[in-house]
Amino acid sequence: MARIEKWPRSRRLLKRASHSLPYGVSSPFRAAAPVPLFFKGAEGARLWDVDGNEYIDFALAWGPLILGHRHPRMVEAMRTAASLPLAYGAQHELEPEVCERIQRLVPCAERIALTSSGSEAVQLAFRLARAQTGRTVILKFEGHYHGWMDSALVSYKATAEALGPRNAPRAVLGSLGQASNSAENMASSCWNDLDLLEDQFSRQGDRIAAVVMEPVLCNSGCLLPRDNYLGAVREICDRAGALLIFDEVITGFRMGLGGAQEAFGVIPDVATLGKALGGGVTISAVAGRAEIMQKIKPGRVAFGGTFNGNPLSLAGTRACLDTLAERNGDALRRANQAGERIIDAVRDTASRSGIGLTVTGFGAAFALHFTKREVIRDYRDTLEDDRDLLGRFIRQALHEGLYLLPDGRFYVSAAHSDRDVDEAIQAVNRALAHVATSDR
Numbered sequence: 138m139a140r141i142e143k144w145p146r147s148r149r150l151l152k153r154a155s156h157s158l159p160y161g162v163s164s165p166f167r168a169a170a171p172v173p174l175f176f177k178g179a180e181g182a183r184l185w186d187v188d189g190n191e192y193i194d195f196a197l198a199w200g201p202l203i204l205g206h207r208h209p210r211m212v213e214a215m216r217t218a219a220s221l222p223l224a225y226g227a228q229h230e231l232e233p234e235v236c237e238r239i240q241r242l243v244p245c246a247e248r249i250a251l252t253s254s255g256s257e258a259v260q261l262a263f264r265l266a267r268a269q270t271g272r273t274v275i276l277k278f279e280g281h282y283h284g285w286m287d288s289a290l291v292s293y294k295a296t297a298e299a300l301g302p303r304n305a306p307r308a309v310l311g312s313l314g315q316a317s318n319s320a321e322n323m324a325s326s327c328w329n330d331l332d333l334l335e336d337q338f339s340r341q342g343d344r345i346a347a348v349v350m351e352p353v354l355c356n357s358g359c360l361l362p363r364d365n366y367l368g369a370v371r372e373i374c375d376r377a378g379a380l381l382i383f384d385e386v387i388t389g390f391r392m393g394l395g396g397a398q399e400a401f402g403v404i405p406d407v408a409t410l411g412k413a414l415g416g417g418v419t420i421s422a423v424a425g426r427a428e429i430m431q432k433i434k435p436g437r438v439a440f441g442g443t444f445n446g447n448p449l450s451l452a453g454t455r456a457c458l459d460t461l462a463e464r465n466g467d468a469l470r471r472a473n474q475a476g477e478r479i480i481d482a483v484r485d486t487a488s489r490s491g492i493g494l495t496v497t498g499f500g501a502a503f504a505l506h507f508t509k510r511e512v513i514r515d516y517r518d519t520l521e522d523d524r525d526l527l528g529r530f531i532r533q534a535l536h537e538g539l540y541l542l543p544d545g546r547f548y549v550s551a552a553h554s555d556r557d558v559d560e561a562i563q564a565v566n567r568a569l570a571h572v573a574t575s576d577r
């Protein structure tokens with residue numbers, strides 16, 4: 138049966154925007170949504186599009202909105218900051234105020250450098266690792282995303298064919314126009330596989346400056362590390378004199394106040410932070426051991442940025458961190474508990490209906506995989522997911538009032554109330570029933 142068009146205004150606006158923005162969007166990742174929607178408002182965990190449809194928001198602007206939309210503390214902080222100077226291009230007191238908070242919360246954060254985007258923070262982390270070790274190669278893992286820059290966009294959404302054999306993985310470029318030698322300074326490995334990593338270190342360990350990873354692989358289906366995997370990688374790095382970099386742009390201030398490093402008790406040399414750090418303002422950071430971070434100074438490790446440490450971003454970040462830190466991290470506990478409730482309910486539905494569905498991740502960041510696999514360890518495993526079924530589920534979920542990321546990921550915030558969770562569970566169940574019974 139033909140559906141009534143729910144998004145005529147969004148479609149018209151996309152058409153209009155496509156005359157002034159490439160593809161009509163500000164990030165092509167966003168164009169992967171079943172319908173690239175235009176929004177006009179949001180509050181808490183609810184979003185409204187320009188056609189007047191309401192959604193429960195599980196995309197949270199791709200992660201930053203850990204307190205939901207328009208949290209009163211954030212609104213107040215931004216109002217006050219807006220009436221003060223927007224930028225100095227020089228030092229001001231909010232810089233140490235925010236960095237001291239990060240020091241208190243994040244175990245590896247002996248010093249912090251403030252940047253504006255996660256992609257940029259990763260560039261600084263790589264440069265620091267090379268400066269510290271005098272080596273060149275950064276070893277990353279398949280399916281892990283560390284931003285869109287030439288030096289990092291390697292072996293992200295590559296095909297199994299391009300990646301080559303598991304025991305001899307190739308570093309695969311991710312974009313047209315990327316410098317053709319970008320992968321020369323990178324090595325790539327399958328995540329969660331210690332034997333393979335040991336093997337790669339035995340062959341070229343003396344060239345590896347750092348191992349970088351998302352400690353929970355959020356960008357390819359929210360996969361958790363195997364028991365003791367992170368600790369073992371830490372040991373391999375130590376033995377070989379390589380640094381360990383955790384890209385905590387997603388896990389930071391989402392998995393817990395101290396990020397994945399605190400949750401798993403494995404402390405990296407350097408971590409990149411972003412997204413939830415600022416609760417929605419433009420901010421990212423590199424946090425690390427003092428000995429490494431102190432290399433940032435004139436004539437040593439070069440680093441800059443017009444908007445580094447700008448007052449507007451730092452005012453929002455301070456409000457976000459203070460709210461998160463209250464009552465010993467109560468906001469994050471609630472976000473994670475809300476997510477756990479949805480995970481439990483989806484698992485329950487899946488097992489009762491017999492639909493091949495595996496849920497991976499943790500409360501505040503999890504993902505649905507339509508697959509017969511019960512255990513998903515790495516990016517290659519996710520290539521067996523039924524993408525067509527996932528696409529139909531996400532589209533149906535949108536009809537049911539759930540706004541999800543285009544890869545089946547759910548982000549949950551402290552603003553998701555019991556009512557939001559109850560409604561979301563019912564909507565997920567209806568969407569699952571729909572895709573289980575409808576024709577392809």
Ligand SMILES: Cc1ncc(COP(=O)(O)O)c(C=O)c1O
Pocket residue numbers: 199253254255256257259282283284285351356384385386387411412421
């Ligand atoms: C783990 C991770 N690292 C780095 C980035 C890049 O951050 P940004 O989009 O702020 O440049 C992202 C973005 O999604 C990310 O998820």
